[in-house]
Amino acid sequence: MNYNIEIIRSKRRTLGIEIKPDGRVIARAPMRMKQSEIDKFIGEKSAWIEKHLQKLKATQEQHGFAEKLTNEDIQDLADKALAYIPQRVEYYAPLVGVDYGKITIRNQKTRWGSCSSKGNLNFNCLLMLTPPEVIDSVVVHELCHRKEMNHSKKFYSEVFRVYPEYKKWNKWLKDNGNAIMARMLVD
DSSP: OOOOOOEEEEESSOOOOEEEETTTTTEEETOOOOOOOOOOOHHHHHHHHHHHHHHHHHHHHHHHOOOOOOOHHHHHHHHHHHHHHHHHHHHHHHHHHHOOOEEHHHHSSOOOOOEEEOOEEEEEEGGGGGOOOHHHHHHHHHHTTTTTTSOOOHHHHHHHHHHHHHHHHHHHHHHHHHHHHTTTOOO
């Protein structure tokens, strides 16, 4: 086992393991669960943890994502995103059939986009390191939240109606997203 595991206890009912973009391993456990039960669970999941850590490392190396971004790099990405993403929102909003509020570009460490109840949209500047189809998939996802503020079947049927290739590009983001976000995290 070549990794440390951070254990976070909360009011949850089940145990869970999470691999962060920077390679940290987090076990989330119920407040009163015995440490021996947590240790047993972690032991049972060790192969899964190793596999996902190796996949993260391989993805970083394969795509050249291991190199950390400087503040200048992030600002450059934010400027590019500010010039590009609002155009994509403007294109897709009528197709979804919604309006929207303010568009903000951020350098977030865990989210690609979000939509507030007021219709304001936030997008991660790191999207500029992904293919244009991924950006479109995130834009459509957030715009569809203007109709459904959840991830129900109704929500996803709207996403697929507007962007039939959503599944393909969402998978690309799931497979590569952690490696991209890891470039922004401070050592």
